[in-house]
Amino acid sequence: MPVNEYRQHAVALSYTSEDGAPRVVAKGSGHLAEEIIARAREAGVFVHESPELVALLMQVNLDDRIPPALYIAVAELLAWLYRLEQGIAGGLEPEPPARPEA
Numbered sequence: 453m454p455v456n457e458y459r460q461h462a463v464a465l466s467y468t469s470e471d472g473a474p475r476v477v478a479k480g481s482g483h484l485a486e487e488i489i490a491r492a493r494e495a496g497v498f499v500h501e502s503p504e505l506v507a508l509l510m511q512v513n514l515d516d517r518i519p520p521a522l523y524i525a526v527a528e529l530l531a532w533l534y535r536l537e538q539g540i541a542g543g544l545e546p547e548p549p550a551r552p553e554a
Contacts, residue, residue: 462489479514
């Protein structure tokens with residue numbers, strides 16, 4: 453894909469134990485994607501770059517839970533984030549999760 457045709461995509465997830473599964477709370481391309489990422493960083497929210505996972509999550513409707521097919525990939529990411537947060541407190545940084553198979 454030529455560089456001038458590249459459009460960045462972003463998806464924001466939210467998870468609470470009451471939800472049962474993470475929900476897509478924001479998604480967009482181009483300028484909107486840049487705004488989602490900027491606001492996440494301003495709020496101190498971790499931004500993980502995985503074009504494969506984002507492409508799959510872009511197919512989920514806003515406010516819908518992620519599909520069961522993505523549970524493992526998202527669970528690994530959330531577990532990695534938890535370990536990262538714990539490691540920062542302990543001075544360690546774990547390896548990022550593997551990218552999902554498309």
